[in-house]
Amino acid sequence: MLERLDQQLFLFLNSLNSPFCDQIMHAISGVLIWLPLYLAILIYLGVKYKRRFLIILLFIIIAATLSDQVSVLIKNNVHRLRPCHEPLLEGLVHLVRGECGGLYSFVSSHATNSFNVALISLMFIKKRWFSISIVAWAAIVGYSRIYLGVHYPGDVLCGSILGALIGWSVYKLYELTDNKILQNRKYFNT
Secondary structure, three states, X not given: OHHHHHHHHHHHHHHOOOHHHHHHHHHHOOOHHHHHHHHHHHHHHHHHHHHHHHHHHHHHHHHHHHHHHHHHHHHHXXXXXXXXXXXXXXXXXXXXXXXXXXXXXXXXXXXXXXXXXXXHHHHHOOOHHHHHHHHHHHHHHHHHHHHOOOOOHHHHHXXXXXXXXXXXXXXXXXXXXXXXXXXXXXXXXX
């Protein structure tokens, strides 16, 4: 029942397309287009946190690696076909540039990775405007995967939750580590 509902919601959302939006969603779903955003976040963190930046960078790398690898691991074990590979949906899926991607869809790695970036960065950059903007960005990246015909809404929702949990967990691990480092510095400086 949930799978059928997911398919119906996918078909509705995927059908809301136009040639203009095809180009925008294809770009949004790309990786290279977001490198300036990632660089801007890292520069901001470097300026804000100065001496602690290298430790923060290490935790960001851990979060990014976990996010990407866990989503792929789940995808390769669940074996849910992408909508564009699903025989029952043949001829109903709007594909942009005929690109379908790999065979499996659950969970969306794009959604996992973008929500991981959003959560871990907003935990470090505690500004309301940034939090709203980065979560909106991650949601648009997730939606682009439905628009492009390569993920169901459930894939994106679960990927978003997974990415957010990984980002939040790694940030909490950073806090524990950072507090231990600060405590050790105080101990040795007395």
